[in-house]
Amino acid sequence: MNIYADRGNLLMLRMRCQWRGIGFQLIESGIGEELRPGKHDLIYLGGGQDRDQLLCAEDLVGVKGQAMAGAAEQGTLILGVCGGYQLLGASYELGPAQSIPGLGLLDVRTVRDPGPRLIGNVAIEVDLGEGPKVLAGFENHGGRTRLGAAQAPLGRVLKGHGNDGASGFEGARSGNVIGTYLHGPLLPKNAWFADWVIATALRIEPSELTPLDDELERQAHQSALRAAGL
Amino acid sequence: MSGLPLPPSMALARAAGALSRLRGGGATSVPGIVLRRLRPDALRLLSSRLSAGSAVISATNGKTTTAAMAAAILQRQGTRLVHNSAGANMEGGIASSLLEASHYRGGIDGELGLFEVDEAWLASVCEQLQPKTIVLANLFRDQLDRYGELETIADRWEQTVRSGPGAQAQLVLNADDPLVADLGRERERVLCFGVQDDAVALAGMAHAADAKRCRRCGAAYVFDAVYLGHLGRYHCPSCGQRRPEPSVFATEIELRGVHSAAFTLTTPAGSARVELPLPGLYNVYNALAAAALGSVLGAGPEQIAQALAASRAAFGRAETVQVRGRPLRILLVKNPAGANEVLRTLALEPGEHDLLAILNDKIADGRDVSWIWDADFEALGGRLRRVTCAGTRAPEMALRLKYAGIESDRIAIVPSIESALAQATAELPRDGGDRTLYALPTYTAMLELRALLVARGEADGHWT
Numbered sequence: 196m197n198i199y200a201d202r203g204n205l206l207m208l209r210m211r212c213q214w215r216g217i218g219f220q221l222i223e224s225g226i227g228e229e230l231r232p233g234k235h236d237l238i239y240l241g242g243g244q245d246r247d248q249l250l251c252a253e254d255l256v257g258v259k260g261q262a263m264a265g266a267a268e269q270g271t272l273i274l275g276v277c278g279g280y281q282l283l284g285a286s287y288e289l290g291p292a293q294s295i296p297g298l299g300l301l302d303v304r305t306v307r308d309p310g311p312r313l314i315g316n317v318a319i320e321v322d323l324g325e326g327p328k329v330l331a332g333f334e335n336h337g338g339r340t341r342l343g344a345a346q347a348p349l350g351r352v353l354k355g356h357g358n359d360g361a362s363g364f365e366g367a368r369s370g371n372v373i374g375t376y377l378h379g380p381l382l383p384k385n386a387w388f389a390d391w392v393i394a395t396a397l398r399i400e401p402s403e404l405t406p407l408d409d410e411l412e413r414q415a416h417q418s419a420l421r422a423a424g425l
Numbered sequence: 426m427s428g429l430p431l432p433p434s435m436a437l438a439r440a441a442g443a444l445s446r447l448r449g450g451g452a453t454s455v456p457g458i459v460l461r462r463l464r465p466d467a468l469r470l471l472s473s474r475l476s477a478g479s480a481v482i483s484a485t486n487g488k489t490t491t492a493a494m495a496a497a498i499l500q501r502q503g504t505r506l507v508h509n510s511a512g513a514n515m516e517g518g519i520a521s522s523l524l525e526a527s528h529y530r531g532g533i534d535g536e537l538g539l540f541e542v543d544e545a546w547l548a549s550v551c552e553q554l555q556p557k558t559i560v561l562a563n564l565f566r567d568q569l570d571r572y573g574e575l576e577t578i579a580d581r582w583e584q585t586v587r588s589g590p591g592a593q594a595q596l597v598l599n600a601d602d603p604l605v606a607d608l609g610r611e612r613e614r615v616l617c618f619g620v621q622d623d624a625v626a627l628a629g630m631a632h633a634a635d636a637k638r639c640r641r642c643g644a645a646y647v648f649d650a651v652y653l654g655h656l657g658r659y660h661c662p663s664c665g666q667r668r669p670e671p672s673v674f675a676t677e678i679e680l681r682g683v684h685s686a687a688f689t690l691t692t693p694a695g696s697a698r699v700e701l702p703l704p705g706l707y708n709v710y711n712a713l714a715a716a717a718l719g720s721v722l723g724a725g726p727e728q729i730a731q732a733l734a735a736s737r738a739a740f741g742r743a744e745t746v747q748v749r750g751r752p753l754r755i756l757l758v759k760n761p762a763g764a765n766e767v768l769r770t771l772a773l774e775p776g777e778h779d780l781l782a783i784l785n786d787k788i789a790d791g792r793d794v795s796w797i798w799d800a801d802f803e804a805l806g807g808r809l810r811r812v813t814c815a816g817t818r819a820p821e822m823a824l825r826l827k828y829a830g831i832e833s834d835r836i837a838i839v840p841s842i843e844s845a846l847a848q849a850t851a852e853l854p855r856d857g858g859d860r861t862l863y864a865l866p867t868y869t870a871m872l873e874l875r876a877l878l879v880a881r882g883e884a885d886g887h888w889t
């Protein structure tokens with residue numbers, strides 16, 4: 196989705212592929228453009244302001260809905276961040292009386308709440324099949340996201356608010372469909388997760404990727420964890 | 426209204442200010458905050474003493490510089506100002522400026538109030554001041570964690586100038602910012618300013634660009650020229666809404682690296698060449714906003730040009746100081762649009778540069794440092810000899826530069842600003858000439874840097 200410059204995440208993927216000789220091509224899919232099924236290894240949905248997100252939601256469900264469902268079924272990695280996460284869910288509320296249908300690829304609903312926006316540095320513990328690891332990031336959302344009974348979260352909140360500030364859960368994951376509020380440059384703050392994304396998109400194990408000199412990445416990860424209070 | 430009578434309230438508030446200074450707090454807002462507690466209507470009462478009323482200036486970027494330029498223009502005309510020149514731009518700071526100029530027995534030293542106002546405080550400040558003129562210069566994405574979304578601020582501004590306390594005011598708007606220019610749609614008493622020079626247009630919209638949709642109908646704007654961020658010449662292909670024709674504008678713009686700029690200023694009263702001792706197109710915009718306000722208040726183009734030629738940078742906005750005999754040029758960066766202009770200006774300087782990049786995440790900087798990924802540090806790729814990264818989030822700054830194409834072995838992480846400054850200065854090449862160290866601090870980092878330089882006697886303490 197081309198609704199917001201979640202540029203750090205995309206830059207991280209591009210450079211880490213480039214350094215390893217892995218081809219990387221970014222195709223932006225604008226409003227009204229159909230998705231070509233089977234043509235993508237990774238579908239990334241960024242965040243946006245409410246006004247943009249409404250326009251995007253209509254397009255995503257209407258024009259791209261079927262192709263997105265098909266991609267999810269084929270196991271294509273779909274990563275939604277912030278607003279993109281909300282759009283992957285069944286519905287989200289824009290205002291008190293305005294509920295927008297989402298893609299329904301995750302069994303989550305986002306509601307409004309009279310409470311303040313949930314803002315701040317955040318750290319969560321996740322297990323993507325390699326044992327527990329930590330993701331650091333920044334969250335800034337007015338909506339509260341509630342998981343359906345059988346929906347797994349992405350992780351457990353160590354520091355910060357998470358989905359709704361109360362459940363202790365952050366994000367949601369169903370197979371290769373992942374949503375999270377950890378926004379902006381999630382991947383630069385967590386190089387290990389960037390590599391997990393690259394490997395999963397290529398349908399290989401992260402251990403099969405050529406190792407890189409990640410000293411600055413390691414320090415940036417530590418810095419983000421410290422900011423979250425870990 | 427409740428509270429003590431005004432004169433005793435003023436005396437108590439001033440005493441509180443004196444006490445705060447004794448304790449070492451330099452905070453210029455303290456007396457104003459105390460005064461507002463004692464007399465919630467103080468701002469209205471004191472500003473009503475101003476015979477020419479008030480003018481306010483708001484924007485996300487450049488309001489301190491713009492207000493300083495406007496003050497210079499108006500003072501050259503002989504207008505006596507009450508001005509919040511220390512950049513204390515919320516209600517408390519403005520109340521402090523008024524308090525300082527006011528007499529216990531009534532009366533005030535000054536005829537016109539000129540106030541820079543924080544973008545989120547515009548509505549409440551206008552409610553109290555009832556300004557005669559409102560300058561709105563730009564809305565860039567800045568500190569989303571503090572203020573919510575850009576559109577929210579645009580909505581509040583719209584309410585203020587259409588049906589709220591600014592409904593009767595003369596508006597001075599940036600024609601090139603669609604979010605701002607839209608505030609003048611179908612409204613009386615609007616003067617617009619803008620750039621009329623496609624020679625400074627960019628190849629396209631940068632990633633940091635913010636407002637790209639028509640506020641009237643929601644369609645995406647088409648930009649025929651982009652000058653800076655989302656500022657440019659645009660039209661809506663759906664409803665025909667377009668950039669208004671500015672009556673104060675800049676042509677024949679010359680951008681001279683990090684040192685200066687020049688342009689031909691045209692106002693309804695004529696034209697004059699402006700030699701601006703400040704760099705970059707962003708400062709041309711600041712000068713245009715100040716010139717437009719001056720023009721509304723009766724200044725002619727020659728007068729404006731003379732005042733602008735004598736303007737100097739607010740601290741940290743392109744100021745050069747000597748650190749142990751080596752020039753240090755400080756360029757404040759606080760959000761993607763502002764940073765992009767600084768980077769663009771720096772890239773105009775020939776050769777390889779030494780950089781001190783200081784990234785803080787304190788409240789006044791915005792706790793969220795994501796914005797660095799939206800700024801085009803790529804502009805410096807291949808142009809940096811050495812980078813020292815400092816501040817509370819130094820490692821993330823370093824990582825950003827690595828992904829902008831700067832080799833890791835040119836990047837050092839030294840979180841302490843003092844140590845980083847010492848190291849970066851010591852490492853400046855001694856190959857003759859004045860090799861400059863460029864510091865790019867965020868807001869609180871700039872204040873820390875200033876405190877450090879003042880304490881060492883390398884900068885004077887009078888900067889504002």
Ligand SMILES: [Zn+2]
Pocket residue numbers: 639640641642643644661662663664665666
């Ligand atoms: Zn339109």
